[in-house]
Amino acid sequence: MPIERPCFHCGEPLPGGAPIYARLGCLNQPVCCVGCKAVAEFIHGSGLAAFYEHRSEPQAELGLRAELAAWDRYDREDLINRYVYRDGGTAEVTLDIGGIYCSACVWLLENALRRLDAIDELSINPATRRAVIRWDAGALRFSELLGAIARIGFKPQPIVAGLGADANASEQRTALRRLVVAAAAGMQVMMFAVALYAGARFGIETHIEQFLRIVSLLVSIPIVFYSARPFFVGALRGIRTGSPGMDLPVAVAIAAAFLASVRATLLGTGEIYFDSVAMFVLFLSAARYLEMRTRHRADDYTQALARLLPETATCVRNGDPLVVTLDEVRVGDTVLLRPGEVVPADGRVLSGELAIDESLLTGESVTVVRKAGMDVIAGSINRMGTATVEVSRTGAATSLAEIGRLLDRAKADRPRIALLADRIASRFVLAVIAIASATGVAWLGIDPSRAFEVVLATLVVTCPCALALATPAALAAAASRLARNGFLLVKSRVLEVLTREPIIVFDKTGTLTAGRPTIVETEVLAGGGDAARYLEIAAAIETCSEHVLARAFSRFHRSGAHETTTASAQPGCGVEAVVSGARYRIGSLRYVAELGNSKPKSADADLDALTDVYLGDSSGILARFKIGDELRSDAAAAIAGLKRLGYGVMIASGDREAAVSAVAKALGIKDWHANLTPADKVELVSSLRERGMRVLMVGDGINDAPVLASADASIAVDAGTALARASADAIVLGRRLGSVVDAARLSIKTRQIIRQNVLWAIAYNLTAVPLAACGALAPWMAAIGMSVSSLIVVANALRLQRPEPTPLHDRRTRGRAAASEKARA
Amino acid sequence: MTILYLLIPLGLLLLGIAVGAFFWATRSGQFDDLETPAWSVILDDDRAPRTPTAGDDATDRDE
Numbered sequence A: 001m002p003i004e005r006p007c008f009h010c011g012e013p014l015p016g017g018a019p020i021y022a023r024l025g026c027l028n029q030p031v032c033c034v035g036c037k038a039v040a041e042f043i044h045g046s047g048l049a050a051f052y053e054h055r056s057e058p059q060a061e062l063g064l065r066a067e068l069a070a071w072d073r074y075d076r077e078d079l080i081n082r083y084v085y086r087d088g089g090t091a092e093v094t095l096d097i098g099g100i101y102c103s104a105c106v107w108l109l110e111n112a113l114r115r116l117d118a119i120d121e122l123s124i125n126p127a128t129r130r131a132v133i134r135w136d137a138g139a140l141r142f143s144e145l146l147g148a149i150a151r152i153g154f155k156p157q158p159i160v161a162g163l164g165a166d167a168n169a170s171e172q173r174t175a176l177r178r179l180v181v182a183a184a185a186g187m188q189v190m191m192f193a194v195a196l197y198a199g200a201r202f203g204i205e206t207h208i209e210q211f212l213r214i215v216s217l218l219v220s221i222p223i224v225f226y227s228a229r230p231f232f233v234g235a236l237r238g239i240r241t242g243s244p245g246m247d248l249p250v251a252v253a254i255a256a257a258f259l260a261s262v263r264a265t266l267l268g269t270g271e272i273y274f275d276s277v278a279m280f281v282l283f284l285s286a287a288r289y290l291e292m293r294t295r296h297r298a299d300d301y302t303q304a305l306a307r308l309l310p311e312t313a314t315c316v317r318n319g320d321p322l323v324v325t326l327d328e329v330r331v332g333d334t335v336l337l338r339p340g341e342v343v344p345a346d347g348r349v350l351s352g353e354l355a356i357d358e359s360l361l362t363g364e365s366v367t368v369v370r371k372a373g374m375d376v377i378a379g380s381i382n383r384m385g386t387a388t389v390e391v392s393r394t395g396a397a398t399s400l401a402e403i404g405r406l407l408d409r410a411k412a413d414r415p416r417i418a419l420l421a422d423r424i425a426s427r428f429v430l431a432v433i434a435i436a437s438a439t440g441v442a443w444l445g446i447d448p449s450r451a452f453e454v455v456l457a458t459l460v461v462t463c464p465c466a467l468a469l470a471t472p473a474a475l476a477a478a479a480s481r482l483a484r485n486g487f488l489l490v491k492s493r494v495l496e497v498l499t500r501e502p503i504i505v506f507d508k509t510g511t512l513t514a515g516r517p518t519i520v521e522t523e524v525l526a527g528g529g530d531a532a533r534y535l536e537i538a539a540a541i542e543t544c545s546e547h548v549l550a551r552a553f554s555r556f557h558r559s560g561a562h563e564t565t566t567a568s569a570q571p572g573c574g575v576e577a578v579v580s581g582a583r584y585r586i587g588s589l590r591y592v593a594e595l596g597n598s599k600p601k602s603a604d605a606d607l608d609a610l611t612d613v614y615l616g617d618s619s620g621i622l623a624r625f626k627i628g629d630e631l632r633s634d635a636a637a638a639i640a641g642l643k644r645l646g647y648g649v650m651i652a653s654g655d656r657e658a659a660v661s662a663v664a665k666a667l668g669i670k671d672w673h674a675n676l677t678p679a680d681k682v683e684l685v686s687s688l689r690e691r692g693m694r695v696l697m698v699g700d701g702i703n704d705a706p707v708l709a710s711a712d713a714s715i716a717v718d719a720g721t722a723l724a725r726a727s728a729d730a731i732v733l734g735r736r737l738g739s740v741v742d743a744a745r746l747s748i749k750t751r752q753i754i755r756q757n758v759l760w761a762i763a764y765n766l767t768a769v770p771l772a773a774c775g776a777l778a779p780w781m782a783a784i785g786m787s788v789s790s791l792i793v794v795a796n797a798l799r800l801q802r803p804e805p806t807p808l809h810d811r812r813t814r815g816r817a818a819a820s821e822k823a824r825a
Numbered sequence B: 001m002t003i004l005y006l007l008i009p010l011g012l013l014l015l016g017i018a019v020g021a022f023f024w025a026t027r028s029g030q031f032d033d034l035e036t037p038a039w040s041v042i043l044d045d046d047r048a049p050r051t052p053t054a055g056d057d058a059t060d061r062d063e
Helices: A034-045 A064-075 A077-083 A103-114 A142-152 A165-202 A206-227 A229-241 A247-267 A274-307 A399-412 A416-446 A448-461 A464-484 A493-498 A508-512 A531-542 A548-556 A589-596 A635-644 A657-667 A678-690 A705-710 A720-725 A738-773 A779-801 A808-824 B004-027 B036-040 B056-061
Strands: A020-024 A027-031 A085-087 A090-098 A119-125 A130-136 A155-158 A312-317 A320-325 A334-337 A346-352 A354-357 A368-370 A381-384 A387-393 A487-489 A503-506 A518-524 A564-570 A574-579 A582-587 A611-617 A620-628 A648-652 A695-699 A713-717 A730-732
Touching: A020 A034, A027 A034, A090 A142, A103 A119, A103 A142, A103 A229, A142 A155, A165 A206, A165 A274, A165 B004, A206 A229, A206 A247, A206 A274, A206 B004, A229 A247, A229 A274, A247 A274, A247 A416, A247 A448, A274 A448, A274 A779, A334 A346, A416 A448, A416 A738, A448 A738, A448 A779, A464 A487, A464 A738, A464 A779, A487 A738, A493 A695, A493 A713, A493 A738, A503 A508, A503 A678, A508 A657, A508 A695, A518 A531, A518 A548, A531 A548, A531 A564, A531 A574, A531 A582, A531 A611, A531 A620, A548 A620, A574 A589, A582 A589, A589 A611, A589 A620, A635 A648, A635 A657, A635 A738, A648 A657, A648 A678, A678 A695, A678 A705, A695 A705, A705 A713, A713 A738, A730 A738, A738 A779
Parallel strands: A503 A648, A503 A695, A695 A713, A713 A730
Antiparallel strands: A020 A027, A085 A090, A090 A130, A090 A155, A119 A130, A312 A320, A312 A334, A334 A387, A346 A387, A354 A368, A354 A381, A487 A730, A518 A620, A564 A574, A574 A582, A582 A611, A611 A620
16 A cells, blocks of 8 residues: 555545554545544445545644534444443543643633533643543533533543554654754854854944844744744643743743844844844753653553554454454454464453463563463463453453553642642742843833843743642653552552651551462361361352452352352451352351351460351351461562661551461561451551551552551552452552562652752742843843753653662562462462 | 855755755654664564554455
């Protein structure tokens, strides 16, 4: 297919790479993007194909009205499924919003959208342009929501964990062009400026001087009107919304200097400032370009996740393997996986055995074996073996998309400190304009001929960017660093809390221990049944439970052997269910004894570290299962690491004293509490908080949701496939507890960097502004000062993204841990 | 120094050509990815690509 052919729908040139075709009847037409494919197919499918013959010009510039109409396509069921995550009546979508430049835009958008009643929750991050919106899907259609955003003048683009790559690429191209034009033209202007300065010193023919000034003017035109355009656009937007951003003083300075120079050139007398304008625009564009790169790099991880998915999958239909596009894979399909292929959707292995590499999702490099009946998740790579997989979730429902959504939600969540910085920046701009005006009035009295130059320098030299950029840039960098290690930051308050010397409270089961419990001993207490039968009944009930201990029974589960109905789980106590007609309870002694009204016989002095699970019916307690659970391989190292960083560590467990104390002793934790119900745990956390301590709770995220919610911040470890329901502020994807230590270390560093940035911004402005107001700085010096200040802030934040060199002993222990893990698996 | 009346426009013309060439280069995507092309030298290209792209035939065959 010749690349030169334009997109069939919009007339834009086709992008490189794999071509996309719209299927129109029996013809395939090349299109530039999925959107055009959808619209073209929709138009053709509605019998409106004549549109393409009768339209007078390709779509590209049809304007806002056409754009509004195009949102209708987002009411198609398949597009909604791709982008919108639905949870009952409410829907959630992540949007990349084109046209957001600063916090003022966010303000405008937030206020406009809050007026719509159907919108429940809304968070927008100006640094990443990501908006996460939750709304009532019954009251507002998806297309209406997008249309509402478009009507204000922004361009919403729904994203599935990072389809925003295209928007980023074109934004980057345009910015690079503006920068290069500013550089090329700026250098010419500087060259003429040198000639003119030399001429002023050593003499120059008048007609040559006038010629050079006119040429400078001509070369400056593209700088002001092309390269500096984003500043003017941003300033205008700021004025319109009534909260000026940092673009305003910049735009005023550029416009004033340029107009004054044009006047001087045309009149043939007076100072010209073309060189200052050129340099100001050049350096500022460079700073903006770098800041944009940081922002995009923070998106990279999300996009890398999206790119994990293959474009096609091999489906088995009617017994034949058939290559289909990813969109056509449906729930219930059987997919064939060969070595080296990427799992296209979440599913369960039907037959065969795979060695699966989930390193891109969890940061763990050990491959894991998946046999028939086990789950695989989309985006992991099949290293070895061939198998068929039954698809259980596709598209936006996959764990991969869920991770992406969590990351986006994290990016849209701005901590209080960032909001504060925004507010300061907005006031700062007004102060700058006031100072500049006052300086102007004062200098008109002192030396009217220099007044303009001094005002210009004052406007230029102030740098609110450092204040506004400092915090968001650092947080975005930290979050993307952590995500790469398998630590998903959902709310950035985790980083805040980690820096305030919290006490870290660990749940035991599934958190400090590996959560791979095994039944060590079965003891029949009453009823005369044999142990195997009780095990089967217990297994049947435990299929309804997600408690980590329930996994110990899965080995004994025989499908169809016992019919289980009306199961209800009592968090922290156990499960009650009707099995083959009889009512049973399984769980803690107290809970099970309640059913039979029997008195718990706790005389058994259980001093071993094993957990006891009881099975009972209305006649009393039938059996006791002793379940052992080993420590996570890196638990000791992680606890030691946290202690070294100065954190207090505590265990709060619902387990028996003996089991908890054994774990506490093994890990060197002095402070532990056992026999806690979930309510007790909540009380413990609140009492700690009342004593003025900050509490960071680490749990498995599902069984201890209320405790996690009651702490200042929470981390869920190994939430596995139940990611969506994990209610923590951060989620550790791998089995490595060490991620928590990494996060603690990085949060300390992040706080340092934010402090450095803010301090630098304050110090710089306090020094530079008075100097400029006194007339000590020429406009070009001010231009350099301000730009370099922004660059320093961005570059400093970028340091967080660099991986730390792992100390050698750390690497060795980690390798050993991985090896022992492998041996066990 | 009247030669400047010729040389400066000539210089600007060259500048225009250079900027034009740069615009063409960005449009054709040469600046989109500055890292991967450098690696492509090292990567094996004698192995078949991992995932076949969705070509015409795949689109034609289904339904």
